[in-house]
Amino acid sequence: MSQATLRVQKISGHAGSVPGEDTQRGLTVCKLIDTTTCIGCKACEVACMEWNDLPFGETVFGNTYQTMPETRWNYWNLILFNEHETEDGTLMWLMRKNQCMHCAEPGCLAACPADGAIVQYTNGIVDFQQANCIGCGYCITGCPFDIPKLNPKTKRMFKCTLCTDRVSEGLEPACIKSCPTGCLHFGSKEDMLDLAGKRAKQLRDHSNFPHAGVYDPPGVGGTGVIYVLHDATKPEIYGGLPSDPHVPWTVKMWKGPLKWLGNVAMVGGLIGLFVHYLRYGPKAHEGDDINPGGAKT
């Protein structure tokens, strides 16, 4: 993959056409996370911090491995540790690497009012352009995964870039590079779905996980990050992974019908008032000493 993958196919808050839309044959890239082989080593977290030169934030200690409670503006990649009790009373330790899902239909981008602050490249990567960001935080509202985070000092939003800089040079993202167990894979969406499907089938057929499956939620058009889950029927047990994520309907209403109706009403109102004035004019002229009924005082 070349830098041509950085052509843009969607732009937030943009009037007019999008330069890179339908200009490329290239593949959609995808990260595959196999939660069944993750050992929670946090190598991906370190690799992310290192490659992206992110400043360190304070950690917490609450007698768990969860020393970082959630992703932050400077912490884009986080393994969520979940102790899960199964129906037969045994304990499962579910670990899920959490980061931006790079939705095909990104809610952040739909909600963003700033021209060019959020873009989606033709390879599917959703990227924030901090130079264009205005810090309004609408992307927080649009995102069904709670990913965009505000830098309180610069008032700009940050999140995982899927290592756009590496991917555009033909490298895999830093997290993928660092994974010691091979639970992280990177390639075309097609290849990753194939690989994930095979792994899920293997889990169902040979490892006593009858509900094993692939997480690629259709509500957001599919994602550029997909999971293999032991139990795809209950993604919530993996640290609150939503089972059917959607861009909030109020965001769709606001950016769809309300915008349409509002614009028609505003323009229609201006035209209506202008025509009213042409037809009826002022009620009376200043200085006219006319009483109601037109009688002179």
Added chain:
Amino acid sequence: MSQSEQIFPHGHVLRYTFKERLTHWVAAAAYIYLLMTGLAFWSPWLFWVAVILGGAPVSRMLHPWAGLIFFGAVWNMYVMWAPQMKQTDNDRAWWKAVRYYSTNQDDKMPPAGRYNAGQKFLFWGFFWASAALLLTGLILWFPEYIPWNLRFLRYVAVLIHPAAALFTIGLFMIHLYMGLFAERGAFGSVIRGDVSIAFAKRYHPGWYKEIVGESSPPRK
């Protein structure tokens, strides 16, 4: 309603006190800034408005503060005017006859007081919309502090805030139309404070009787 320190031309009466006029213009200045920056965030076609106002990050920073100023002014209006804005039977008759009002047949209208029913609607419309804009605006000011399990607040805010704003834009357009174009003399009254007696008699006969009754002999 005396304001002896201010000099009006012959045949003119005080309609808006200095405090009323000042409050109006504080609200107006804040509203126009809110409208321009709000429209910039509303549509990509109008994003340039935020750019000429100092850049969109500046607009994003100042829009909430302008909102607080606006609400402060609206609240002051509530304190000053709410008792005068109560709906009366006369107002209901006014709405029934509104088609005469909108076609400049004011002689067929029931006599309005200091504020006619349309002005009262404008007042209450702005008041309640401003309250909705304030509440949803506070959420949109600090969306990052809304916890994930209360995210519905953000979802509600992004829909109610623009809907309420659009409602005020409708009111604002009619307000400008009436004040600048339809009722000659109205714009001057909110600048200088006075209207001609003819204006008072024509548009607010009830109010005219009131002030004439108060001052004897009537001002010329």
